[in-house]
Structures are given as structure tokens and as C-alpha cells.
Amino acid sequence: MATVTDEGSPAAAETRSALLGLDDRWVTLGAAVLASITMLQASTSTDAVRVPLLTGICIAIVATATIMVVQSAPDPYPLGVTVAMCVALSAGSVATTWNYATPQPGFAAWQLQASATVMLVLAIRGRIAWAWLGTAGVNAPTFVWAHVNGLPPSTAWAMTLPPVMLVGGASLYNRAIRGAIARVHAAEARQRELEIIEARAHLAAKLRDSAHQRVSALALPVLARAHRKRMDAALSEDAAAAESALRDAIHAPALTGGSLGEAVAAARRRGVAVMLRDDSGHQLSPSRAEAVTSAVLPLLQSTQDGRVVIRLAPPASRAHVTVRASGRRSASAEFRWDGEMLCQSSPSPTHE
Structure with missing residues (x-):
């Protein structure tokens, strides 16, 4: 205040x-x-x-x-x-x-x-x-x-x-x-207080509308199909994909669009469990998003099973973006906002 x-x-x-x-x-x-x-x-x-x-x-x-x-x-x-x-x-x-x-x-x-x-x-x-x-x-x-x-x-x-x-x-x-x-x-x-309150209210309304549209676009088609026929393997897979997409939209909306969003969906179709987290406080601008996508895609696309965690780190962190892949072969990488790689571990077999 x-x-x-x-x-x-x-x-x-x-x-x-x-x-x-x-x-x-x-x-x-x-x-x-x-x-x-x-x-x-x-x-x-x-x-x-x-x-x-x-x-x-x-x-x-x-x-x-x-x-x-x-x-x-x-x-x-x-x-x-x-x-x-x-x-x-x-x-x-x-x-x-x-x-x-x-x-x-x-x-x-x-x-x-x-x-x-x-x-x-x-x-x-x-x-x-x-x-x-x-x-x-x-x-x-x-x-x-x-x-x-x-x-x-x-x-x-x-x-x-x-x-x-x-x-x-x-x-x-x-x-x-x-x-x-x-x-x-x-x-x-x-x-200034009134302007801030008004701006917050406007932003909240805009976010609600955006969330409503996103939910409608992802969930309604699946619900409509479930209403028309019995649950089968294809419908169950689509419902799981819609649920994951909605979870991403809540936890990491900055990572859900463009080619990165498509790569995440493709990895999930391959059976990879992909988790997206945004702890950056909405630090991912459009220019940064492009650099992050270019940096993250190779590791995400090369993972064929297991689990991948893509995280936008808090602002004070040394690495702004981290990627962890675990499965039959594990790998990790850390990047700055501009896509510069800070460190990377080569894929190696996971011993169980």
C-alpha cells in the first residue's frame, strides 16, 4: 500500500x-x-x-x-x-x-x-x-x-x-x-490503490475467462464423447491427456503453448510421464519462451519412457530452467533464460 x-x-x-x-x-x-x-x-x-x-x-x-x-x-x-x-x-x-x-x-x-x-x-x-x-x-x-x-x-x-x-x-x-x-x-x-484494485479485478476476470475457455476446449469434447458412448481405451487415453493438459495450464501455463506443448503431448502419447512446474513467478516472456523451447526440446524428444520434469526455477536461482529425465536412461540439463546451457549429464542407464 x-x-x-x-x-x-x-x-x-x-x-x-x-x-x-x-x-x-x-x-x-x-x-x-x-x-x-x-x-x-x-x-x-x-x-x-x-x-x-x-x-x-x-x-x-x-x-x-x-x-x-x-x-x-x-x-x-x-x-x-x-x-x-x-x-x-x-x-x-x-x-x-x-x-x-x-x-x-x-x-x-x-x-x-x-x-x-x-x-x-x-x-x-x-x-x-x-x-x-x-x-x-x-x-x-x-x-x-x-x-x-x-x-x-x-x-x-x-x-x-x-x-x-x-x-x-x-x-x-x-x-x-x-x-x-x-x-x-x-x-x-x-x-493508485484504486487503480491497482481495478487492474487486479480486471486481470482476475480475464484469467477466469481464459481458464473457462481452456477447460471448455479441453474437457467438453471428452465429456461429450463419454456421454454418447461407453468408456473405451481410446476415450480413456484422451481423458487422461485432457486432465494432464488442464494440470499443466494450472501449474505452468507458460510451458503449454507452441512446439513445446506439442512435444509434451507427444511424449505423453509415447508413455512418458511429463510434469511441468513454474516457480519463476511468471518470469517467462515470449522471447525467453522461444529460447527455453529450443533448449528443452532435444532432451524431451529423446526420452522414450519413464518420467520428465521440466521446471522454471525461482528468480534467484543460478539455473533458470531445469530438465530431469528418469527411466531406463536418465539425463538432466540446466539452462539460463537465453537458452545457454549451464550443465548437462549425458544419458546413462538407470540401475534398478
């Missing part, structure tokens, strides 16, 4: 990434546009910073993280890259905050919103705890800067609250999408 996968499973991760559309080139393009807007926003505030070059370095860090976080990757997002992003963005926020040249930085505080975008995607992609740690690392320098410049804490709160709200919303969205993914997987699992 199929089971519902959890958040950390490959199936759930694949579903979340698919829902985010992370393999779509438009998402990468959107991240590039967002990074460009960030660069433009920061470039308009060069008069509010001490070292414009430092701003450029921080922009490069944030832009790289923004594009990387929307790339296709396993979910939850790889831990090593997540930690590196959080550390780099926190360090960039320290540098950007130190770079403020005025108590009213305005657009110079661009890193708060830009970094929040990265943390938002990390939260959606399953790294909620690290998204909050990264948010704390990005926002903490703002509170230190406000304290150093004698500004009230409310100033820092006003600057950092919108990014915090973004990450909070993303965290709630992650929980909601996990529930949606679980429901989708449960529905898919149930659908």
Missing part, C-alpha cells in the same frame, strides 16, 4: 519545488529583476553612505543569494548553502549598517528588505529556523546602530518590522503548503 510522504521525503520535496515553479526560467528572471531593482535602489543613496564601494560589495552578496535561492535544488534547501547565505547576509548587513552616514539612511537601508526576500524563500523551502536566524542576524545591527546613534528602539522596529512580517508570512505558508502536499499525496496514493 502506498504511504503519504513527509516533508523531508524526496516526493514531498519535489512537490514543493514544483508548486514554487523553481524550474521555470521566469522565476530566475524575476530574481534577476529584483536584484537589479535592489542595485538601483542602493545606487540612489550613495550620498547617505560613507564608502560607496562597500555598498557595491554588499549588493553583489545579496544579488547572488537572491538568484541562488530560487534555483532548482532539493527541499529542504541544502543546509550548507543555507548557512552560508545567512552568514553572508548577516555580515553584509553589519557592513551596510556601519556604512550609514546619516541617522536617516532612507534607501541606504536597502539590505533589510532585500535580505528578507532571501529569508522568505528559505522559509518556504523548508528552512524556517534558519530563515529566522538569518533574519535576526540581518536585523540585529539595525538595533545596535540605533542605540549607538541615540535613536529610540522604535526607529529600529519601524525599519525591521516589515522584513519580519515577510518571513513570518512565509513560515505560515510553509506550514500550509506542507498540509496541501500531504493531502495531494494521500489522494494520489488512494488513486
Whole structure:
């Protein structure tokens, strides 16, 4: 029975990434546009910073993280890259905050919103705890800067609250999408169960019809003859042949058709007791059946009395097909599916 996968499973991760559309080139393009807007926003505030070059370095860090976080990757997002992003963005926020040249930085505080975008995607992609740690690392320098410049804490709160709200919303969205993914997987699992049940029922009905047709073809003519006249040697022989054919159809249906089936019937008419067994779990495909028939026929046709056992071995066996002949002369052979002979014992007299 199929089971519902959890958040950390490959199936759930694949579903979340698919829902985010992370393999779509438009998402990468959107991240590039967002990074460009960030660069433009920061470039308009060069008069509010001490070292414009430092701003450029921080922009490069944030832009790289923004594009990387929307790339296709396993979910939850790889831990090593997540930690590196959080550390780099926190360090960039320290540098950007130190770079403020005025108590009213305005657009110079661009890193708060830009970094929040990265943390938002990390939260959606399953790294909620690290998204909050990264948010704390990005926002903490703002509170230190406000304290150093004698500004009230409310100033820092006003600057950092919108990014915090973004990450909070993303965290709630992650929980909601996990529930949606679980429901989708449960529905898919149930659908697969129903399809399997329906397929089994269809196969069972098909097998019943096939068995009914086989029984009718083999047994009805004999029964009709028995109803019309008394049992004689010919009718008894035909009844025994029909019984053997029905037994073969039950125990080894893969061995009952074509030239092999005809050779088995001919051997029984010669007085050879032929037993067919299929322990392979229905491993005999049409191409394999042809190779097996070619391999088995010589030994079966050369046996004139006694008993022959043709067996399809279990899948884990070294030899896939075994043939044992016992009578006045005994012989045996083992084959692979492709007809390759593994071993053979030459016919030898049986000592009684």
C-alpha cells in the first residue's frame, strides 16, 4: 500500500519545488529583476553612505543569494548553502549598517528588505529556523546602530518590522503548503490503490475467462464423447491427456503453448510421464519462451519412457530452467533464460 510522504521525503520535496515553479526560467528572471531593482535602489543613496564601494560589495552578496535561492535544488534547501547565505547576509548587513552616514539612511537601508526576500524563500523551502536566524542576524545591527546613534528602539522596529512580517508570512505558508502536499499525496496514493484494485479485478476476470475457455476446449469434447458412448481405451487415453493438459495450464501455463506443448503431448502419447512446474513467478516472456523451447526440446524428444520434469526455477536461482529425465536412461540439463546451457549429464542407464 502506498504511504503519504513527509516533508523531508524526496516526493514531498519535489512537490514543493514544483508548486514554487523553481524550474521555470521566469522565476530566475524575476530574481534577476529584483536584484537589479535592489542595485538601483542602493545606487540612489550613495550620498547617505560613507564608502560607496562597500555598498557595491554588499549588493553583489545579496544579488547572488537572491538568484541562488530560487534555483532548482532539493527541499529542504541544502543546509550548507543555507548557512552560508545567512552568514553572508548577516555580515553584509553589519557592513551596510556601519556604512550609514546619516541617522536617516532612507534607501541606504536597502539590505533589510532585500535580505528578507532571501529569508522568505528559505522559509518556504523548508528552512524556517534558519530563515529566522538569518533574519535576526540581518536585523540585529539595525538595533545596535540605533542605540549607538541615540535613536529610540522604535526607529529600529519601524525599519525591521516589515522584513519580519515577510518571513513570518512565509513560515505560515510553509506550514500550509506542507498540509496541501500531504493531502495531494494521500489522494494520489488512494488513486493508485484504486487503480491497482481495478487492474487486479480486471486481470482476475480475464484469467477466469481464459481458464473457462481452456477447460471448455479441453474437457467438453471428452465429456461429450463419454456421454454418447461407453468408456473405451481410446476415450480413456484422451481423458487422461485432457486432465494432464488442464494440470499443466494450472501449474505452468507458460510451458503449454507452441512446439513445446506439442512435444509434451507427444511424449505423453509415447508413455512418458511429463510434469511441468513454474516457480519463476511468471518470469517467462515470449522471447525467453522461444529460447527455453529450443533448449528443452532435444532432451524431451529423446526420452522414450519413464518420467520428465521440466521446471522454471525461482528468480534467484543460478539455473533458470531445469530438465530431469528418469527411466531406463536418465539425463538432466540446466539452462539460463537465453537458452545457454549451464550443465548437462549425458544419458546413462538407470540401475534398478
